[in-house]
Amino acid sequence: MKLLKLTALFLSLIWFAGCTTTGGNQAGADGQNGDVMVEDRMGETSGIDGENASGTGIDGAETQVIVGEGDYTGDEINDPNSPLANRVVYFEYDSSAVRFEDQATLEAHAAYLGDNPNVTIRLIGHTDERGSREYNLALGERRALSIRQILMLQGASVQQFQVTSFGEERPDVEGFDESAWQQNRRVELIYIGQ
Amino acid sequence: MTKQWLKIAASLAVLLPWQAQAELVIDIIGGTEAALPIAIVPFGNEGPTAQIDISEIITNDLANSGRFDPLPKRDLISDPHEKAEINFKDWRLLRSEGLLVGKVSTEDGELHKVQFQLFDVYKSQQLAGMRYQVPAGGLRRLAHQISDQVYEALTGEVGVFSTRLAFVTEVKGADGNKRYALQVSDADGANPRTVLQSKQPILSPSWAPDGERLSYVSFENGKTEVFVQEMRSGRRNSVAAFKGINSAPSWSPDGTKLALTLSKSGNPEIYILELASGKLSRVTHNSQAIDTEAVWMPNGKEILFTSDRGGRPQIYKVSVDGGRAQRVTFEGSYNSSADISPDGRTLTMVHGFKGKFYIAKQDLQTGTLQVLTESGRDESPSFAPNGRVILYATEQRGKALLAAVSVDGDNHRRFGESGTDVREPAWSPLRK
Numbered sequence: 073m074k075l076l077k078l079t080a081l082f083l084s085l086i087w088f089a090g091c092t093t094t095g096g097n098q099a100g101a102d103g104q105n106g107d108v109m110v111e112d113r114m115g116e117t118s119g120i121d122g123e124n125a126s127g128t129g130i131d132g133a134e135t136q137v138i139v140g141e142g143d144y145t146g147d148e149i150n151d152p153n154s155p156l157a158n159r160v161v162y163f164e165y166d167s168s169a170v171r172f173e174d175q176a177t178l179e180a181h182a183a184y185l186g187d188n189p190n191v192t193i194r195l196i197g198h199t200d201e202r203g204s205r206e207y208n209l210a211l212g213e214r215r216a217l218s219i220r221q222i223l224m225l226q227g228a229s230v231q232q233f234q235v236t237s238f239g240e241e242r243p244d245v246e247g248f249d250e251s252a253w254q255q256n257r258r259v260e261l262i263y264i265g266q
Numbered sequence: 267m268t269k270q271w272l273k274i275a276a277s278l279a280v281l282l283p284w285q286a287q288a289e290l291v292i293d294i295i296g297g298t299e300a301a302l303p304i305a306i307v308p309f310g311n312e313g314p315t316a317q318i319d320i321s322e323i324i325t326n327d328l329a330n331s332g333r334f335d336p337l338p339k340r341d342l343i344s345d346p347h348e349k350a351e352i353n354f355k356d357w358r359l360l361r362s363e364g365l366l367v368g369k370v371s372t373e374d375g376e377l378h379k380v381q382f383q384l385f386d387v388y389k390s391q392q393l394a395g396m397r398y399q400v401p402a403g404g405l406r407r408l409a410h411q412i413s414d415q416v417y418e419a420l421t422g423e424v425g426v427f428s429t430r431l432a433f434v435t436e437v438k439g440a441d442g443n444k445r446y447a448l449q450v451s452d453a454d455g456a457n458p459r460t461v462l463q464s465k466q467p468i469l470s471p472s473w474a475p476d477g478e479r480l481s482y483v484s485f486e487n488g489k490t491e492v493f494v495q496e497m498r499s500g501r502r503n504s505v506a507a508f509k510g511i512n513s514a515p516s517w518s519p520d521g522t523k524l525a526l527t528l529s530k531s532g533n534p535e536i537y538i539l540e541l542a543s544g545k546l547s548r549v550t551h552n553s554q555a556i557d558t559e560a561v562w563m564p565n566g567k568e569i570l571f572t573s574d575r576g577g578r579p580q581i582y583k584v585s586v587d588g589g590r591a592q593r594v595t596f597e598g599s600y601n602s603s604a605d606i607s608p609d610g611r612t613l614t615m616v617h618g619f620k621g622k623f624y625i626a627k628q629d630l631q632t633g634t635l636q637v638l639t640e641s642g643r644d645e646s647p648s649f650a651p652n653g654r655v656i657l658y659a660t661e662q663r664g665k666a667l668l669a670a671v672s673v674d675g676d677n678h679r680r681f682g683e684s685g686t687d688v689r690e691p692a693w694s695p696l697r698k
Contacts, residue, residue, distance in 0.1 A: 107477065166578075202618075202621070202623065203579070203600060203602060203616070203623065203645075204559065204572065204579075204603040204645060204646075205469055205470070205645070205646070205690070206469070206513055206527065206558050206559045206572070206575075206601040206602075206603070206615055207556060207559065207572055207579055207602050207603075209469075209490065209511055209513055209558070210511060210527070210529070210534040210556040210558050211556065213510065213511055213529055213534065214556065217532075235510070236488070236489050237490075237511060238467070238485070240487070241467040241469070242467075244348060248643075248661075248664070249609045250279055
């Protein structure tokens with residue numbers, strides 16, 4: 073039993089390390105580091121700094137393990153075998169309906185949020201590149217809100233959520249066919265400052 | 267067909283009956299315009315050669331408009347630079363009725379004297395002519411201004427060569443991170459200047475009617491926010507940063523208000539923001555639907571917008587005071603991103619069918635729809651301020667670039683590939 077738990081912890085640490093290495097890129101995706109320069113017509117520049125919040129989500133968090141005589145314990149959210157490890161749900165074209173195969177994932181996240189009322193989560197909605205950018209911005213938000221609604225129906229509460237849409241502006245996969253598009257029509261679930 | 271053109275064509279009919287008739291026939295039956303031949307003699311130079319070839323810019327302007335067909339240089343029978351040097355009889359042998367001549371002189375390479383004269387060679391008559399003094403840095407602008415005068419003298423319509431374009435560029439840096447810029451160029455795509463740079467996406471630039479301010483959406487603070495920026499000073503204000511979406515700004519024709527999409531109520535709705543007071547009024551109230559992409563009708567009393575209240579995105583019209591919205595587009599499963607011609611008669615939009623997206627126009631009186639483009643990957647149409655051309659974004663071999671099509675669908679042009687992704691075009695108003 074102890075060996076099993078240790079193995080699970082080891083696996084979760086490997087998984088975790090994988091995530092932290094991508095953390096640098098993720099911070100960009102969080103969109104909290106927008107350095108902005110304004111340039112006037114005469115070519116003079118004046119800088120306007122965006123917020124420089126670090127914007128790390130669950131991927132940049134540190135887990136705590138207790139090293140002692142007894143069993144090791146970790147947070148179930150970092151268990152790669154848990155449905156909680158699944159942090160992206162996908163959608164059909166121009167749809168915000170949750171697919172059957174994502175229901176177990178969402179149930180697990182809802183239960184986790186319900187059990188941990190102090191945990192907050194950011195839902196980031198995305199679309200594929202087809203259609204108008206402004207409409208897609210709205211569609212991305214609708215997808216994120218549709219996930220929020222399901223999580224709330226199953227026990228999470230409204231103050232646990234931040235909802236953002238990037239529309240078609242941040243594709244996960246660059247490409248001009250359905251295989252790329254289906255990976256871009258998504259909502260990312262990002263636990264905040266765990 | 268303008269009176270001017272008729273007159274010229276009629277005079278051609280006498281002198282060169284075979285050609286003139288062909289042109290008249292095309293004009294009347296097809297309802298399309300044959301490009302008008304014009305002879306542009308390279309401008310004379312006195313003193314140090316100017317950095318900018320004015321007659322070259324004018325030639326490109328007029329050719330790109332699709333309304334003119336400048337004669338090849340080798341066909342020009344002589345190189346006059348002013349009236350006294352023109353033998354009108356000789357020029358009548360060519361098929362061109364318009365003849366543009368001019369010269370540039372400078373002593374110090376900085377201050378330039380420029381003059382041009384446009385003639386009707388059949389009447390031996392000057393149609394337009396001006397003399398200017400401009401600094402070297404103003405030569406390009408002046409060339410576009412002369413193009414406008416030639417265009418107006420020969421077509422009877424306002425030229426748009428000295429207007430500007432706004433657009434968004436995206437480049438991937440060596441570090442793999444994307445950089446976005448809001449740029450403003452001349453109407454021919456030349457002379458681009460960056461007015462905003464960001465690591466985060468920039469969307470939906472919209473020109474104020476005075477051509478001095480731009481509104482746009484920036485993600486620089488991690489979520490959408492609407493800004494208004496003055497072109498001359500670079501100063502800007504955040505005008506909408508509510509919870510949820512803040513996007514799709516569109517200026518009222520009087521320049522005092524912005525129509526916006528805000529989802530602070532929990533759902534994207536159209537609002538009107540009074541810029542001086544900050545007063546916000548809500549226009550749409552459909553909590554189930556996406557309502558976005560407002561654009562003002564020129565009368566300032568109604569707004570066109572995109573809504574999926576009928577199940578799929580279509581264009582609707584609503585009074586700025588709210589009330590019941592009226593559906594405007596019915597053909598195709600996806601119509602969005604409306605823009606309206608300056609006379610309020612023609613709608614252009616992104617028109618989707620069978621999963622592809624084209625630029626189309628719709629006559630608002632008759633409802634007749636015409637698809638104008640072919641790539642199937644077209645978006646963001648924007649009318650030229652004279653209503654003759656529609657600028658839009660498209661893709662070619664995986665690169666995003668700008669293109670333009672005349673409203674009659676006859677003339678297509680692309681703004682060359684620059685290695686940078688270019689999109690979200692907005693054509694400025696006329697220079698005041």
